[in-house]
């Protein structure tokens with residue numbers, strides 16, 4: 001566990017809980033955790049006023065082992081900041097962070113981070129992009145290639161490994177990025193709006209493919225989206241944030257895995273929960 005800095009001076013006034021259908025707040029006591037943030041604060045200096053501005057203040061968060069947690073909230077509330085802290089890209093101003101029992105930096109080989117934009121390297125072929133985390137881990141070239149091609153095929157991209165990113169559609173590029181995220185078998189996946197830029201149909205397919213792999217592997221996931229339907233479709237738990245990382249909702253999603261992604265969104269319970277969540281989004 002890393003402890004950094006001194007505690008923030010202005011703790012927020014506690015956790016607001018949702019009412020009605022969203023009352024099922026999970027108790028996290030005594031379970032195995034993949035990632036924990038305790039009283040984490042992040043402050044940036046505002047270039048205009050030159051004063052510190054808190055993005056997160058005494059923020060607590062937990063993702064259980066094998067749990068699929070979805071973070072939602074309005075633009076600018078700090079979702080990407082949370083992922084950056086968990087990945088070790090950003091060191092908080094204060095508070096403690098633990099990922100798989102270590103500091104995020106120590107755990108980095110066990111973390112897969114997928115950005116909203118596919119972020120593929122344009123000079124590398126699709127297969128070589130997927131191989132990147134395996135190169136980092138020192139896997140030998142033949143094995144790297146085999147695993148990359150297997151993962152691409154799994155995501156419907158059989159025979160595409162020799163194409164460059166610019167020769168692929170956006171949906172295909174995003175699936176290459178998905179293959180790269182999964183290929184090394186990370187214990188914790190951090191996913192920042194991975195399907196946001198896709199058209200409606202491709203999004204449905206990519207989500208279904210992702211969920212299928214997740215349901216087989218059950219790795220811990222912290223997933224950010226603006227789409228409440230997507231949050232309900234995929235997640236075990238939904239955490240809704242307001243500005244400053246204030247937790248508005250902490251909902252245990254009542255649907256069991258594996259889920260039928262084509263039927264579930266049309267059920268009454270799903271629609272009601274989606275409606276309730278949208279009412280909480282401030």
Ligand SMILES: Nc1ncnc2c1ncn2[C@@H]1O[C@H](COP(=O)(O)OP(=O)(O)OP(=O)(O)O)[C@@H](O)[C@H]1O
Pocket residue numbers: 044045055073074075076077078079080081082
């Ligand atoms: N490096 C930085 N320097 C200064 N301010 C920053 C920095 N990174 C983030 N911020 C600020 O922190 C706040 C939260 O940013 P963050 O990217 O976490 O929001 P978000 O919830 O992911 O938003 P979105 O839904 O639009 O992606 C924003 O006000 C942003 O301007």
Ligand SMILES: [Mg+2]
Pocket residue numbers: 079080081192
């Ligand atoms: Mg963001």
